[in-house]
Amino acid sequence: MCSVVGSFVRILILFAIGVVLLIVSIALNAATLSTINKRFDEIKNANGQTTVSIGSTTRTTTQPPSSSGNLTDSIRIADLMYHLNELQRIANDASNTRAIGTRGFSETVNYIYNYLAVNAPNLNVVRQPFLVKNFTVKGNPILILSSGGSNRTFTYSTNLARSDFTYANYSAPIALTEFNLTVVPNYGCDPADWQNVAGQAALVVLGGICTFAEKGELANKYNASALLYYNHGLTTASLAPVIARLRQVNTLPAVCLSYAAGQELVRAANMTSASIWLQIEIENYPPFMIENVCANTKEGNINETIVIGGHSDSVPAGPGINDNGSGAMAILVLATNLARLYQSGNYIKYKYRVRFCWWAAEEIGLVGAIYHAQQAQNSSAIIGNRLQDYLINLNYDMLGSPNYMLGVYNGSSAKPGTPPSARNGSIRISETFSSWFDRNNLPWDYTDFSGRSDYGPFLAAGIVAGGLFSGADETKTPEQRARYEEKLGLGQGGLAGAILDPCYHKACDTTDNINQLGYEKMVQAAAYMLEYLGRLDDLPTWLYPNGRQTTELPENYFPNSDYFRDVDS
Numbered sequence: 136m137c138s139v140v141g142s143f144v145r146i147l148i149l150f151a152i153g154v155v156l157l158i159v160s161i162a163l164n165a166a167t168l169s170t171i172n173k174r175f176d177e178i179k180n181a182n183g184q185t186t187v188s189i190g191s192t193t194r195t196t197t198q199p200p201s202s203s204g205n206l207t208d209s210i211r212i213a214d215l216m217y218h219l220n221e222l223q224r225i226a227n228d229a230s231n232t233r234a235i236g237t238r239g240f241s242e243t244v245n246y247i248y249n250y251l252a253v254n255a256p257n258l259n260v261v262r263q264p265f266l267v268k269n270f271t272v273k274g275n276p277i278l279i280l281s282s283g284g285s286n287r288t289f290t291y292s293t294n295l296a297r298s299d300f301t302y303a304n305y306s307a308p309i310a311l312t313e314f315n316l317t318v319v320p321n322y323g324c325d326p327a328d329w330q331n332v333a334g335q336a337a338l339v340v341l342g343g344i345c346t347f348a349e350k351g352e353l354a355n356k357y358n359a360s361a362l363l364y365y366n367h368g369l370t371t372a373s374l375a376p377v378i379a380r381l382r383q384v385n386t387l388p389a390v391c392l393s394y395a396a397g398q399e400l401v402r403a404a405n406m407t408s409a410s411i412w413l414q415i416e417i418e419n420y421p422p423f424m425i426e427n428v429c430a431n432t433k434e435g436n437i438n439e440t441i442v443i444g445g446h447s448d449s450v451p452a453g454p455g456i457n458d459n460g461s462g463a464m465a466i467l468v469l470a471t472n473l474a475r476l477y478q479s480g481n482y483i484k485y486k487y488r489v490r491f492c493w494w495a496a497e498e499i500g501l502v503g504a505i506y507h508a509q510q511a512q513n514s515s516a517i518i519g520n521r522l523q524d525y526l527i528n529l530n531y532d533m534l535g536s537p538n539y540m541l542g543v544y545n546g547s548s549a550k551p552g553t554p555p556s557a558r559n560g561s562i563r564i565s566e567t568f569s570s571w572f573d574r575n576n577l578p579w580d581y582t583d584f585s586g587r588s589d590y591g592p593f594l595a596a597g598i599v600a601g602g603l604f605s606g607a608d609e610t611k612t613p614e615q616r617a618r619y620e621e622k623l624g625l626g627q628g629g630l631a632g633a634i635l636d637p638c639y640h641k642a643c644d645t646t647d648n649i650n651q652l653g654y655e656k657m658v659q660a661a662a663y664m665l666e667y668l669g670r671l672d673d674l675p676t677w678l679y680p681n682g683r684q685t686t687e688l689p690e691n692y693f694p695n696s697d698y699f700r701d702v703d704s
């Protein structure tokens with residue numbers, strides 16, 4: 136009995152010790168977290184850029200937002216960085232990339248899917264698989280200029296800075312063949328430019344108001360036999376050859392030359408009759424399957440869906456933490472936090488369904504988003520999945536650039552041909568973003584809205600679009616720096632004359648490439664936008680006050696692919 140009492144007392148004591156230890160450990164964890172947050176604030180205040188890494192011991196999942204809170208207040212940089220560290224780990228285990236066709240990409244998709252399954256069980260998560268054409272170039276392509284009785288062999292290297300030329304993506308193969316060379320006048324954006332190319336190798340400069348792919352379509356249409364692009368040399372960044380991307384249905388052998396090599400060909404073609412020899416060996420593999428992922432709220436009108444999207448893939452050259460880990464993980468946090476607010480019981484749910492999407496294969500030309508939009512306009516699309524069920528597409532692609540701007544897509548700069556009702560609603564979205572930045576005494580800039588990210592196909596189909604962008608290879612101006620410095624405080628204005636993301640599409644696009652101050656503000660703005668739209672009484676009328684013009688997304692819709700440069704791949 137005594138011993139029983141004794142062991143009972145011992146158990147009690149052990150239990151008490153356990154409880155004390157538990158309390159101490161919780162207190163320590165809280166203290167550690169608050170110290171980290173405090174240090175984080177100090178460091179952030181000191182230089183605007185922090186190097187604090189949030190380890191899995193202090194934070195394994197996002198913190199539930201307070202039940203009375205709103206979505207904007209639920210956004211915390213620590214949650215965002217936690218996810219970016221996970222993407223960095225995935226890339227580290229996969230040769231420093233998360234590009235489609237690699238383990239880094241499939242692990243990224245699994246990470247999003249699995250995280251939602253555990254942390255947002257009240258969302259309906261759907262994978263949308265589709266096939267992508269797959270090939271490799273065998274050996275080194277050959278390009279020889281033959282003029283005035285002499286031959287000149289151009290250098291091929293996978294290092295574009297040292298290469299005279301490179302092959303275009305989705306080039307057709309060609310055994311060593313001689314072609315007469317002809318120069319396409321102007322930028323080759325007008326069909327009239329292509330009248331003399333039949334049976335010839337057509338040489339065309341990059342730039343103008345049309346895309347690689349549009350030039351490729353004209354070359355095919357006017358029966359060119361081969362297609363040679365060359366860089367325009369207008370800036371120091373446009374001297375090397377670039378990876379031109381054609382449509383997957385292209386049938387021409389195609390390469391892209393450096394500015395200097397292009398000039399050499401132009402001179403030769405103008406002086407005498409010049410010809411080129413071209414060889415590109417291509418091995419086609421079976422197409423491979425990749426997936427978009429979308430997570431839907433179960434509440435809200437499925438005929439009035441708010442779509443929030445960003446791309447999940449990186450370029451082959453790097454881990455893509457800013458482009459576009461930053462946007463993809465912003466959407467993951469938005470989805471999780473909204474799901475938790477919905478579960479809390481104290482949050483008024485939106486009248487509209489929200490669909491969060493992670494698009495695959497943006498980096499090879501918005502392939503996942505285009506696939507999704509095309510499926511949504513098929514007559515077989517079910518109610519809730521049709522384009523007409525989508526009210527708006529908000530896009531988040533690059534939110535954490537190190538020398539950032541707080542960039543708002545400028546609705547009024549939508550491409551000519553954009554349905555006016557979609558353009559007008561997009562202007563409203565731009566204004567709503569910019570006035571949020573103004574109210575929070577933050578600087579902001581309007582940025583390009585010509586369809587060069589995943590919102591492109593939605594906008595082209597007549598759906599209002601908008602979004603944020605912290606900058607890629609644009610340069611920060613002195614005026615911009617002064618404005619940011621004034622609003623954000625001394626030392627926060629960034630570097631004038633430097634590009635906004637020096638690691639854009641490069642191996643150094645790691646977690647160190649994120650400006651956490653700017654990133655957090657951008658995601659808060661994104662959260663505000665969702666909540667603002669979700670709370671509107673009549674979102675359809677707010678977006679489309681004069682009714683909605685429905686437009687068929689063209690079968691051959693293709694984005695402005697001049698944007699998609701893997702400068703370092």
Ligand SMILES: [Zn+2]
Nearest residue numbers: 458459532533
């Ligand atoms: Zn991107």
